[in-house]
Amino acid sequence: MDISYPADVEAFRDEVCAVLAEELPSDWQGIGAIASRSEAQAFARRWRASMHRRGLLGITWPERYGGRGLSKLHQVVLVEELAKAGLTFGEHTDLFGIKMLGSTLLRWGTEAQKERFLPRILAGADRWCQGYSEPDAGSDLASLQTRAVLDGDEWVINGQKIWTSEAHHANWIFLLARTVPEAPRHKGISFLLCPLDQPGIDIRPIRQLAGEPEFNEVFFTDARTAAENLVGPVNEGWSVAMTLLGHERGEEAATNPILFRAELDRLFVLARERGRHRDPLIRQRLAWCYGRVEIMRYLGYRILTQSLQDGDIGPAASIAKLYWSEYHVKATELALDIEGLAGLAPRGRPPLRAVRTDDPGAPNSTGSWLGAFVNARAGTIYAGSSEIQRNIIAERVLGLPPR
Ligand SMILES: Cc1cc2nc3c(=O)[nH]c(=O)nc-3n(C[C@H](O)[C@H](O)[C@H](O)COP(=O)(O)OP(=O)(O)OC[C@H]3O[C@@H](n4cnc5c(N)ncnc54)[C@H](O)[C@@H]3O)c2cc1C
Numbered sequence: 224m225d226i227s228y229p230a231d232v233e234a235f236r237d238e239v240c241a242v243l244a245e246e247l248p249s250d251w252q253g254i255g256a257i258a259s260r261s262e263a264q265a266f267a268r269r270w271r272a273s274m275h276r277r278g279l280l281g282i283t284w285p286e287r288y289g290g291r292g293l294s295k296l297h298q299v300v301l302v303e304e305l306a307k308a309g310l311t312f313g314e315h316t317d318l319f320g321i322k323m324l325g326s327t328l329l330r331w332g333t334e335a336q337k338e339r340f341l342p343r344i345l346a347g348a349d350r351w352c353q354g355y356s357e358p359d360a361g362s363d364l365a366s367l368q369t370r371a372v373l374d375g376d377e378w379v380i381n382g383q384k385i386w387t388s389e390a391h392h393a394n395w396i397f398l399l400a401r402t403v404p405e406a407p408r409h410k411g412i413s414f415l416l417c418p419l420d421q422p423g424i425d426i427r428p429i430r431q432l433a434g435e436p437e438f439n440e441v442f443f444t445d446a447r448t449a450a451e452n453l454v455g456p457v458n459e460g461w462s463v464a465m466t467l468l469g470h471e472r473g474e475e476a477a478t479n480p481i482l483f484r485a486e487l488d489r490l491f492v493l494a495r496e497r498g499r500h501r502d503p504l505i506r507q508r509l510a511w512c513y514g515r516v517e518i519m520r521y522l523g524y525r526i527l528t529q530s531l532q533d534g535d536i537g538p539a540a541s542i543a544k545l546y547w548s549e550y551h552v553k554a555t556e557l558a559l560d561i562e563g564l565a566g567l568a569p570r571g572r573p574p575l576r577a578v579r580t581d582d583p584g585a586p587n588s589t590g591s592w593l594g595a596f597v598n599a600r601a602g603t604i605y606a607g608s609s610e611i612q613r614n615i616i617a618e619r620v621l622g623l624p625p626r
Contacts, residue, residue, distance in 0.1 A: 253309020253584015354398030
């Protein structure tokens with residue numbers, strides 16, 4: 224494994240650093256340091272627009288769709304520099320639009336779909352959410368019951384999705400629907416793109432433990448989408464869905480450790496601030512966290528190397544997902560133990576997003592750590608629960624017999 228970066232990638236790093244120096248205010252301390260939630264959100268929106276204007280969104284996509292045709296390594300360097308500068312990559316719906324759907328359309332979309340949707344995703348004109356889970360179909364996604372029937376030149380959709388993150392901020396949803404109800408479970412499913420702003424769709428926010436309603440129930444009652452909004456072959460949506468899940472589970476393996484390392488540095492400071500850094504049991508747990516984050520970093524390098532060589536990370540995505548999410552539960556529990564009773568009366572705003580660590584630059588406030596603690600639980604569920612990741616690792620990595 225060679226962990227140095229080639230010259231053209233380092234040149235790109237210089238470009239990113241120059242953009243950051245030009246675009247950020249001189250007293251910039253990181254998005255987490257903005258005390259008001261609404262101001263932090265407003266900054267995230269402005270920053271996203273700057274990234275688009277400076278050509279830093281969708282950099283791995285071909286130029287004809289608004290990208291720059293750069294490599295995954297360039298993307299890693301971009302996220303590295305953003306994390307170091309206390310910035311996140313895009314807004315929350317970009318996870319679904321750029322990372323998941325964009326990458327999936329490049330693999331499965333028709334030329335017309337790519338030309339129509341990809342530039343609009345980068346411009347922020349379309350904001351996407353993910354309609355996979357249903358009340359009786361989560362880990363067992365193939366149990367999904369939402370139906371779509373072709374009526375002339377439109378699909379008519381009926382059913383319900385749940386836990387749909389950001390649907391209340393999105394104007395499109397990609398969803399899985401059963402198009403041949405009597406077919407075997409993984410067959411007869413199609414992958415559809417559907418506009419949300421129509422009378423047949425009802426979005427009802429669900430308030431999470433952390434306090435904000437970040438996900439929703441989405442009800443479809445004779446909702447309609449054009450026939451050409453089918454991605455991949457009809458009734459073969461399962462393969463498309465799995466391509467997308469690979470992007471959801473894997474690509475951040477190399478950049479997550481940067482965020483977790485920054486969070487851990489904050490935890491060290493917290494232990495000192497609260498006078499707990501000499502407590503042998505706290506020290507032992509801090510040392511455990513340090514070892515885990517270092518291992519996560521090398522695991523990330525290994526997965527990145529594999530992805531650059533083979534183009535696909537396969538079940539390694541499950542190893543990375545299981546590793547960071549289980550680590551994060553323990554690290555945030557430690558933060559709350561260090562805080563003691565003060566943690567029960569949180570002060571300061573919670574994280575802007577319910578995924579991973581609090582935003583870079585966040586203060587060592589009880590509000591920040593309690594939010595991260597609650598979000599860490601969600602991390603062991605979304606994008607495939609820990610038990611499901613263990614099943615994948617057991618069967619596809621270790622070769623154990625199927626359940
Ligand atoms: C914060 C958050 C955001 C989310 N956002 C989205 C979104 O935007 N779009 C979307 O479609 N979904 C989203 N989800 C849903 C998520 O994908 C599901 O919650 C997840 O797949 C688990 O499904 P479930 O909740 O139905 O639990 P279940 O599948 O019912 O699982 C319940 C428990 O049983 C365990 N279990 C289930 N099957 C097995 C098995 N075979 N072996 C061992 N243990 C098993 C699970 O690990 C879990 O502990 C989100 C979830 C969260 C928490």
